[in-house]
Amino acid sequence: SSNVLTTSLEMVASEVSTENQLMPRKKTKEERLQLASRGLQVHVVGLSIHHASVEVREKLAIPEIEWNEASKDICSTGQVAEAAVLSTCNRFEVYYAASDPRQAMACLTNYLAKRSGLTVSVLRQNLFMLSGEDAVWHLMRVSGGLDSLIVGEGQILSQVKQCHYHSIEEEGSGGKVLSRMLEKSVTAGKRVRSETGISKGSVSISSAAVELSEMYSQKDLNLPFSEARLAVIGAGKMTRLLIIHLASRGLKNITIVNRSLGRPEAMQEEFPEIDIEIKLMDDLWDVVGQSDIVYTATSSTDYVITEELLQQNALGGGRPLMLVDIAVPRNVGDDCKNVPNVKAYNVDDLKAVVAKNTATRQKEMIEAEHLLREEANSFIGWRESLSAIPTINRLQETANAFREEELEKCTKKLGNSNLTDKEMEAVERLSRGIVNKLLHGPMAHLRKSESVEGKQAAVKELNAMFRLGQKEPNDKKNNRGRGR
Secondary structure, rough: OHHHHHHHHHHHHHHHHHHHHHOOOOOOHHHEEEEHHHOOOEEEEOOOOOOOOHHHHHHHOOOOHHHHHHHHHHOOOOOOOOEEEOOOEEEEHHHHEEHHHHHHHHHHHHHHHHHOOHHHHHHHHHEEEEHHHHHHHHHHHHHHHOOOOOOOOOOHHHHHHHHHHHOOOOOOHHHHHHHHHHHHHHHHHHHHOOOOOOOOOOOOOOHHHHHHHHHHHHHHHHHOHHOOOOOEEEOOHHHHHHHHHHHOOOOOOOEEEEOOOHHHHHHHHHOOOOEEEEEHHHHHHHHHHHHEEEEOOOOOOOOOOOOOHHHHHOOOOOOOOOEEEEEOOEEOHHHHHEEEEOOEEHHHHHHHHHHHHHHHOOHHHHHHHHHHHHHHHHHHHHHOOOOOOOOHHHHHHHHHHHHHHHHHHHHHOOOOOOOOHHHHHHHHHHHHHHHHHHHHHHHHHHHHHHOOOHHHHHHHHHHOOOOOOOOOOOOOOOOOOOOO
């Protein structure tokens, strides 16, 4: 029985060992710093409303609850050292840090192709890729709301905040470099909104959807927007914003269709001045049939409204109906446009509204870019300072090796002087103090060089001045004939 027990314990130990090998260990702070100083460069790959259609974007969309899992998968092969996912209605982006950009990009492209079901060639036609300072600048503009469909909208800043928050969680894959860049971008986004007027006025996808429906109501429905009967499918953040913007235009009667009653009832309490009628999904088609404009904003990954479903529910060819879909993945099938008297719009159609919004914010955009550039330069300067860490370490190691060598010689000569341990300790401290004071100037100069070019020049000078690339000072060849 003893042998059986031993064998069982060995099997369990083997399984645990294998499990531990399969699960990547969380890096310590020192390991992350060492990785960062080895030349990890930042990159971003992704697609947005500016580069790809909603049909492509929805295939790559990742729910926030899965951002860390996706980042972990991206880092699992080793080509990517750090990663963070940002997935919203209008963009899907992966920010990552790697020492070999080519290998990392190949790894990411394969991951995205596998996840989306799109071919690599289709992905490459839609993806954008930026590296180094371009990647940093892109993230700053995203966080500042300058890269948004609606310039200055505030929702993207909270989404970047969440991206940063998830990257530094225990399950996150942010690392030292990426988490610092995301943190800086959040600071930049806050500054833009507090120090410029770019976010003044109602700017969001929801506000643009309301503006679009108001713009086309007379043309599509032969009805003034103020007289349209309205319904919203879904009861999330986008619905709440829709209610705010609809109410600001004097529309007080709205029907909300949702899977459960909790959120719609909370909205009834939040907006007592608005007549909100709540219906469950069982009543969806009755509500659609009685409405003039239906906004869809659910988290469903399947279509909620399609041509076939409209026809099945006798909603084709009758009274005019406008469908405004602001969800990604989409809630309204593209084939709904084939149904007579039905006008269907999605987030890509909001561009008509956006042009006016962007034109009125040109001055604020210029001011915002100045602030964003300050924060971008601050991060870039910090990132470059990491490249000085190996030089500082080598300088300290070289100086300390010289000190120990000379102290050893001195100790031998003082061996017959009957110095106490306390006195020898004082000599040791003296040698350390001299070295530290001599090194303080060069290291301070290295740390304080503000420009990227200045840091690179300082690193080169110190390497040459102290011969840091040469052999250790106690190498016998270098010490021949000394110490006699």
